[in-house]
Amino acid sequence: MTTTTQVRTAVVARGLTKVYGEGDAAVHALRGVDVGFAAEAFTAIMGPSGSGKSTLMHCLAGLDTVTDGQVTIGDVEITGLNDKQLTLLRRERVGFVFQAFNLLPTLTAEQNIMLPLEIAGRQADQALFDRVIETVGLRDRLGHKPSELSGGQQQRVAVARALISKPQVIFADEPTGNLDSRSGAEVLAFLRRSVRELGQTIVMVTHDPGAASYADRVVFLRDGLLVSEVERPTPQTVLDTLMALEA
């Protein structure tokens, strides 16, 4: 994986604007965000509640339409694509981990993990599957239904599912939001390992400074604008930046 530039960017947003509603009721969730996310790196998006984190993620992932601006994933500009094209793009290049309701209740853990590949009609890479399962440590849980798994295990299944199709980027929206701190730490460590060991690109939305400190870089949003960023964060540096922003 040699590239011409030292740091490749996996996802780029330029002048990203998102307005909900019209007229008096209009809410400007994003007001022209310029941001790039490095490939094979773990980036966190932080900001106070209502600052536009989820909106940004949805727009970057092609789940929602943008009002203005451009989003590029790899070499594809996604802002001009129609629903069908976006769906196929998500299928091929994007992985997701949501805060909750990540799994289909009728399928076993293994079936949930294999779901995106099956939807895309692709074969699983057996070596990758074994490695992913080993990393998440779920081998003895593969035949279980989601209702028989703990919250942490469910999120790990979700992460495994995102990894198995080797997407260009995984978007995670508050993946640890519903977990106790120990399970949360497990999932975060696992996310970081998949960046280091599998070369995965991950963009994670969180409002927890502790969670953000697992990332390589943290970007800060406030009122729909990118206002700051921190490289190689620690809980303390993240907290300091947040305090400075709130002031």
Next chain:
Amino acid sequence: MFRITLTGLLAHRLRLVLTSLAIVLGVGFIAGTFVLTDTIDAGFTQSFAADADKVDVVVTPDDDAEPDGNLPESALAAIRAVQGVEDAQPMVSGDAPLIGKDGKVVGNVPTAGVSIPASRIKITSGRAPSAAGEAVLDKNTAKTQGLAPGATVTVLDQAGKRQQFRLVGVFDVGLDQDLAYRGAVAFTPDTARRVTGAKGFTEIDVVSSGPSPESLRTAVAAAAGKAKVVTGRERADEVAKRNHVDTSFLRLGLLLFGAVALLVAALVIYNTFNILVAQRMREMALLRCIGATKRQVFGSIVLESAVVGLLSSVLGLLTGLGLGAAAVAVLRAVGTDIPTGTVSLSPQAIAIGVCTGVVVTMGAALLPARQATRVPPVAALRAQVEEHAFRTGVVRVVVAALFVLTGVGLTAAGVLQKPGQAALLTVMAGGVLVFFSVLILGPVIVRPLSGLAGWVPARLFGVPGRLAVDNSRRNPKRAATTTVALTVGVTLMTFMTVLTSTMRTTVGDQLDQQFPADYILSAQTGTIPRSVADTLRASRDLAAVTEFRGKKAKVNGRDFEVGTVTQSALGTAIKPEAASGTMDGFGAGEVAVADLVAKDLGVKVGDTVTVASGGRRTSLKVVAVLKADVSLLPPFTMAEQTFERHFGRVDDAQVLVNAADGVAPERARKIVDDATAAYPVVKVGSTTEIRGQFDEALDSILMVITGLLALAIVISLLGIANTLSLSVHERTRESALLRALGLTRTQLRGMLSVEALVLGLVGAIVGVVLGIVYGWAATATFTENVSFQLPIGQILLFIAASGLAGVLAALLPARRAARASVVGALAAT
């Protein structure tokens, strides 16, 4: 609580629309039935009343007179002499076989020759007959024979001679079922008596010159002698009452289908409320948290169902009014004679419609309402409503087993019983019990069945297909109720098709056995001259000519039909099946007896019976007892010479004709037609025609029943649509997740279509199995010799159509699911 209920209703109004529609259709059908029958009743009553005003006193033969006992001619003169009688007109009734365009008598039974009092006859064109050479014809016969006033009609008089009349008008037989069936030519009273040979009158209508009908009745009764004398109004009431019985049958029959539709609607409602309660678990728990009692939660749901039931029933009444009016219009358009009356909803129809609608809705909501009271207040605090895995309870299995065992037991008992009505009823009772066991066991059997039904779709449609099959079985209770609703309709439809196709082949086989002939010659009245058979036998294009002759005689002291058949035909053209003994070498002094008669008289092979008639007695030895239901032969069959020695020369009652091999049907037919051309009463029928007529009759019955059952099917499809849209709503997040993971809109829609397909197929499979089994069981109770016939094509069509209908029902819910934005759905809780 009432306000909460109302806001709840408004919040869920869209979801309740489909439910209401189920009730609207059910109630609409019932109300429509009443509208239709009420309208017919009212129309008849009106026309009776109008008739009644024209006649003051009606004299008919005494109720306990013999069936053909008429009023004596002397009665007319006596009545005319009564003071206060302005006019008295007699009614004459007999046979006047009409000769049709083909030179043969019209119809299967002789046309009636009548005289109807001028005050009563309804002339629709031309005028009533007033001279000896004039006649009028009933409307239907005039139409089918293409005859109009001015034409000449030919009828056969009592001696079988042709008589010609000038047609001066066309009349309407009104409500006289007998005349409507036979067709009628009306003459002046004297001509009618001369042509038909009828003695006396069937009725005398009296018009008063002043006295009240009541007082005139007394006077007329005194003069008429032994007769029944009533006023015109009393007579009208009587006829109206008799007619009301007819419409009551129609009403009862239609209401039966209405009941099936309502049963299906009840299942749909039960399911909807169950799902709504499950979805509003949090809401209920919250209500309980803030202090609502169990009773209040229960009450709010029951109240909700009452409101839904009431609104739907009212809409149903309006629908019924429309349906009834449409039915009346259609009946008139296809030429059914119904007097015009105004279409209206009677108070009875309103009461019954609203009551059944509300009771069914509330009844169906009771169990779900009880379920709602079981929600603990803490459920409000739980993050997510977990899906209950269905576990087969012991109670369910035990109860179902009881139903299955008694149901199957009854069915088996019915099938093994002697054919007859009791056997049929036993089988049907067994069927109802087995159906209930299916209802109870539904959730248990729906899983493996959906696996079976989904086997192909899951492999054909990839991931969406597999997910769909999983979804169809994730809530077995819901899936079971949804599919059972469809099962009801499919079971009944399959049952009817199996029944009719079995009847068709059975009757076809019987026809082959009974009429092993290409043509059947029979006389509408009297007999066929023997010269006809002789002429036919002379033709080389005909292979076999079999004559049947018969006479009434006393056998061992009781009245029976005794007959004979062409000796050479025995064992060749006709092969009687003997229960015991044999007809091989049948000859003089021997007799073959039908099994039922043999049992009746207590005779068996080897016994001797005595035939007595006209002072002659012949003793005969019984050589065979024949199976009556497959035999054409009369109760007692003698050899030709023995018959002739006893009865003398007797003409043929029936002649069977077989064409020789290789002779074209048209040619054979022409020979037969030519031989009978001189005898208008001898009619030629072909077995193909008879079978065609029978098939046609069966087809039209099946069509009407299928049409009536379609309502139940439509309602069950509403149920599928309802369940799916509620499930779609429940699975909003799941759908969003799948879309995020790369499922296209089309695939999501496809997934829901496949789920509906599986539900439809499961309902159809259960229905088809039940329908076939009970169709078979029912036919087994009809007669001994049934040729069971499985209409495989039609049944496969039912299954395919059910699946397709399911997919159709999923169209709207699937569209809605596919349209939802991914982000919005992800945010939804």
